[in-house]
Amino acid sequence: MLLTFFGDFAAGTDVAVASAGILDVLDGVGVGAAATRATLNRMVKRGLLHRVASGRQAYFGLTEFGLSTVLDGRQRAQEADVVDREWDGRWTLVSFSLPEESQRQRHELRSRLSWAGFGMVHAGLWAAPHTVDVPRLLGDLGVLDRVRAFSGEPLDPTAGDALVREAFDLDALAERYDDFLHRWSPYDGAAHRMADPLVGRVLLSSDWLLVLRHDPRLPVQFLPRDWPGHSALSLQRRLVARLRAPSERMARTRLDLVAVTAPGDEH
Numbered sequence: 310m311l312l313t314f315f316g317d318f319a320a321g322t323d324v325a326v327a328s329a330g331i332l333d334v335l336d337g338v339g340v341g342a343a344a345t346r347a348t349l350n351r352m353v354k355r356g357l358l359h360r361v362a363s364g365r366q367a368y369f370g371l372t373e374f375g376l377s378t379v380l381d382g383r384q385r386a387q388e389a390d391v392v393d394r395e396w397d398g399r400w401t402l403v404s405f406s407l408p409e410e411s412q413r414q415r416h417e418l419r420s421r422l423s424w425a426g427f428g429m430v431h432a433g434l435w436a437a438p439h440t441v442d443v444p445r446l447l448g449d450l451g452v453l454d455r456v457r458a459f460s461g462e463p464l465d466p467t468a469g470d471a472l473v474r475e476a477f478d479l480d481a482l483a484e485r486y487d488d489f490l491h492r493w494s495p496y497d498g499a500a501h502r503m504a505d506p507l508v509g510r511v512l513l514s515s516d517w518l519l520v521l522r523h524d525p526r527l528p529v530q531f532l533p534r535d536w537p538g539h540s541a542l543s544l545q546r547r548l549v550a551r552l553r554a555p556s557e558r559m560a561r562t563r564l565d566l567v568a569v570t571a572p573g574d575e576h
Contacts, residue, residue, distance in 0.1 A: 310340065310512075310515040311331070311345075311348055311349065312382060312518075313382070313386075313511060314334060314335075314511050315371055315375070315379055316379040316514070317511070317514055318556075318560045318564060319371065319564075319566065320371070320379055320380065320383070321370075321371065322371055323569060324567070324568060324569065325359075325370030325566065325569045326369055326565070326566055327565035327567075328349065328366065328367045329366065330563055331349070331369065332345050333563060334564075335511075337505055337507075337508035337511075338508055338511055338512050338515075356375070357371070357372060357374060357378060358370065358372065359371075361569050368565075368567055385521055386517055386518050389526070391526060391538040391539070392526060392528070392532060392536070392539075393438070393527060393529065394529050396438060396439075398469075399438075399440055399460055400438050400460070400469075401427075401436070401437045401439060401440060401441040401443065401458065401459070401460050402434065402435065402436050402459045402460070402461070403427065403434075403436075403456060403458050404433050404434050404435070404456070404457045405418060405433065405455055405456045405457070406433065406455055407455055411452075414450055414452055417450055418450055418452055421447055421450070422446075423522070423525075425437060425439075425441050426439050426441070427441075427476075427525070428473075428475075428477040429476060430472065430475050430476050431475075438469070438525075438527060438528050440460065443456065443458040469531065476525075482523060482524060483538075485520045485524075486520060486536075486537035486540075489516065489517070489541045490540060493544055494544060496548060497544055497547060503552070506552050506555035506556040507563065509552055510549070510553070513545070513548055517545050520541070
């Protein structure tokens with residue numbers, strides 16, 4: 310929620326938001342002050358945010374690393390399609406082997422691969438029906454010497470649709486889209502107005518990004534014609550368009566922003 314909040318309302322390294330406003334907005338979505346403060350502190354330690362003191366108030370702004378993370382998520386959530394309509398037939402395959410003591414690196418590596426559209430074909434071998442720049446994706450994790458990457462096309466007896474079924478749980482992904490449609494369809498239509506469009510947009514953006522985190526953006530030919538991702542995307546676009554102006558007006562009145570000079574990227 311904090312990443313989508315900054316992405317929608319403070320996406321720049323030259324601005325910081327007062328903690329009081331952040332606490333107020335997240336309280337509106339049901340997140341307590343203690344949890345919000347703890348998450349802000351963790352994001353500072355990870356280099357996503359930096360803290361600025363002004364009088365007795367603390368302000369938080371994006372670092373260069375945080376901004377790149379936010380913009381990547383925003384591009385995926387607000388601009389990209391949920392399917393690949395121009396697939397060239399090529400796959401990227403990645404294998405890796407990390408020692409037991411590298412548990413944190415392994416977790417981060419798997420998270421990066423999942424976000425980039427990879428699924429696990431079998432233990433240690435991940436595949437994505439896209440061309441992926443693996444060094445750019447994983448370079449900052451310090452694991453490239455233990456990673457092997459390949460690009461190519463399946464050969465008989467391996468079929469592309471079989472690879473998709475092995476690497477990705479399409480039923481679970483469809484269910485996430487169906488759940489999104491169930492939660493947000495009641496807010497569709499000109500007659501419905503959210504009481505708090507700022508909170509509503511934070512919830513909508515966060516919920517949509519959670520769905521997309523698990524979506525490999527598969528080539529459309531591997532998906533059924535009635536794929537619920539199409540309807541979910543249309544609904545999300547309509548709701549964002551309706552919420553954008555009122556949420557930004559409300560943000561201007563409820564959020565205390567100051568101009569800052571961000572420190573250098575800690576990563």
